[in-house]
Amino acid sequence: MQGQKQGFFEQPHAATYLLIALNVAVFGMMTLRTGAAAPAGRDLWQAGALYPLVLPRGEYWRLVAHGFLHANPMHLFTNMLCLALWGGHLERRVGATYFIVIYAIALLAGGFVSLATHHGPYLSVGASGAVSGVLGALFCLWILGKVELGASFFIINIGLNITLSLSTRGVDWGAHLGGFTAGLVACAVIDLIERGNARVFACKFPEGLKLNVLILAVVGPMAAAPFAPPIPATPAAFALAAGIVLLALTVAVKAIDLVLTRRHGLAIAAFILALPNTVAALAIFDRLAETICAASGNAPALAALCSHAGLLPTLGAAAMLALSLGLSTRSIAKGVTDLGFVAPGLRGERRRRLGL
Structure with missing residues (x-):
């Protein structure tokens, strides 16, 4: 880790801090509203959790709302820790605007894939899809040779993400996979757009x-x-x-x-x-x-x-x-x-x- 051109850890920047603050604030409001650090399923559903009838009922707002809800303090901590570790690198490289765009696309894509990969009753909450999209975007930049991170960074983080998704009970692997893929693709498309902008904008x-x-x-x-x-x-x-x-x-x-x-x-x-x-x-x-x-x-x-x-x-x-x-x-x-x-x-x- 010490031999990498860019440090393994990067201090978060403004947009990353803002997203962390929003997630923590929503969790705090849920705790005050329910009186419990781990809200019940009914409380999460009322606040915006994903469930099988989101699309048939046209409740598209849940595709955003679920990404700011968390099941318990540990769920919130692990997602915000990953957002801080990965978000600093990505925001430093692409700027706050594109960082927010990638995060939003990954959040929506993670929600859609979560709905598509679950059958029967279920609830899904958490920023995992959006946070995985941040890692996917970083991986895209590494493939393009536009970020100075070593291969060990991705081996460790992607490996942990896959292991956690497949081995831990209750983890929404569809949201992780959908968010990661969307982040990678979104970053590649933004790079193409920026290449085209060189011909359109001065x-x-x-x-x-x-x-x-x-x-x-x-x-x-x-x-x-x-x-x-x-x-x-x-x-x-x-x-x-x-x-x-x-x-x-x-x-x-x-x-x-x-x-x-x-x-x-x-x-x-x-x-x-x-x-x-x-x-x-x-x-x-x-x-x-x-x-x-x-x-x-x-x-x-x-x-x-x-x-x-x-x-x-x-x-x-x-x-x-x-x-x-x-x-x-x-x-x-x-x-x-x-x-x-x-x-x-x-x-x-x-x-x-x-x-x-």
Whole structure:
């Protein structure tokens, strides 16, 4: 282990810490809700565990929810330990945005494979599929020669994963296998996309802007859904809607790319992205205002806000604007003080790196 080019252990980074914090927080809330460190099966089912009728009943939200639930403290500890050990390496290499994308794809794929490989009554919870996807993505990078980890790293970790899946009672081997495979494939596809981006985009996007675009790509259609015309429930209609969203996203990303090629473009791009962030927050708070106000109970401050129509969405949008600009402070400062070096640097970084 000491002879490897890259250490066996890597300190986790921001997205890894965030995912660990979310999993621990959900486990803590479940413990407080149930009064037990090991929630009963009924409690896990109510919170979002996978079970055989997920797809026939259209309960697709469980494909995400189950990945943040854990059966007991040891289950949580082992998954978070693996996420910390593997996530640090992957996030360091691909960045927070692609790390989150790979994690999400592996989580969904692990859930689908789990459903496909189980027959009869069962419940499945845990981040195992998503965490296995992180290891699969690292293995893909090693095959591509794009991560400096020795073969012993994968022999030990993949071997332990297989041994645990096959020898321990109650482990969902389908989720492990599906997540690992999805992580490997997703990483390979992202590498191909990045190779194609070298021909389409002039600049390498800073990680903050890239993550902001990803969030808008997910949240934007959800915020705009109530204002869009109804979509017929046919595969062709859904494919057309998805194509329109993808085209709009591509045009928006290319527009930001063109902005980044100009002097002070980094600051301009940060201000531009703050606008759709604010509009999306306004739409979401407008949709949730009635629910939030109904649940305000005896909170006087919230009740006072709810007594004025439109005040809660406006304050939510203002808070999002302040948050967007606050998180972009470094990018804005770097862009404002740009003397002609930032844009050439971003273009040079795109040319220097092919793929991930």
